[in-house]
Amino acid sequence: MIFKNQYYYFISGLPDFSFDSMKLPLSVEEFREMLDEALEPEDKKLLHSYFLSYDNDNLFRLLEKKESDLEKKGILSRAELEEVIRQVKQGDTTENEQVPPYFEKAVRAWLDEEIPGHLKTLEDLISSLYADYGMEVRNSLIAAWFEMNLNIGNILAAIFARKYGMDVSQVVVGNNEIANLIRENANARDFGISRELDYYDDILRIAEEPDIYERERKIDKFRWDWLDDNTLFDYFNIEYIFAYLCKLRILERWVSLNAQEGERVFRELITQLKNEIQKPEDI
Secondary structure (H helix, E strand, O other): OOOHHHHHHHHHOOOOOOOOOOOOOOOHHHHHHHHHHHOOHHHHHHHHHHHHHHHHHHHHHHHOOOOOOOOOOOOOOHHHHHHHHHHHHOOOOOOOOOOOOHHHHHHHHHHHOOOOOOOOOHHHHHHHHHHHHHOOOOOHHHHHHHHHHHHHHHHHHHHHHHHOOOOHHHOOOOOOHHHHHHHHOOOOOOOOOOOOOOOHHHHHHHHOOOOHHHHHHHHHHHHHHHHHHHOOOOOOOHHHHHHHHHHHHHHHHHHHHHHHHHHHHHHHHHHHHHHHHHHHHHO
16 A cells, blocks of 8 residues: 555645636546556556446447447557457456456356346446446445445436336346335335435435536536545545546546537537628628
């Protein structure tokens, strides 16, 4: 483990930012490169669980033969992912220690064309297996982060499934207590979880936001505040670094979306100006 004074120098050099920042101080990819240099293997392995979300997407793309490029932020290269698929096909054991055990389950389900249990798609299966994997990480903050995100996703999915007359049990992933309660109490007003989850009412209020953009903003603000509340006394440790990483990814998402929105508005203005210039000629 890194001593606290080593964390101190690393963390002290990190740029500050807030949820409403308009500019990204550094990218997630740049921060990951910094982490690779600053962290000991044991701590680096803890944060690998976070970056596996990119590998999940890459594995899904390869299995479904998607034409888009693979996400570079993942831990595993294309060659390593293809090797995992080849080994499972041949019935061999995956020897790469960086490959999480649930990858083999996902590939096996894809080969057998059989998604187990209540899940409908391969993507749902990977998400479910990843959530279960994350909640078993040997760090209370990271495990709680995985579970909180799983709960948010399941609550929102259940609310909207009910709203549009869908089968609630078919949209819930993962196997924690909240996921199972929602499946068992799909017809209950609160899915049987309002007394089990202290932030159920918060998510319910967010779900009532009609504007999709604003709803997504509020969900990410909830995540951000959750990180603040759960790292209140963490200053120079791996928990602080993990929270910083999560916040950085949230901000990176919104800075990117704001840039895309700005480009869209700019293009609309240009189109409008062109139309106005052309009008006199049409008269």
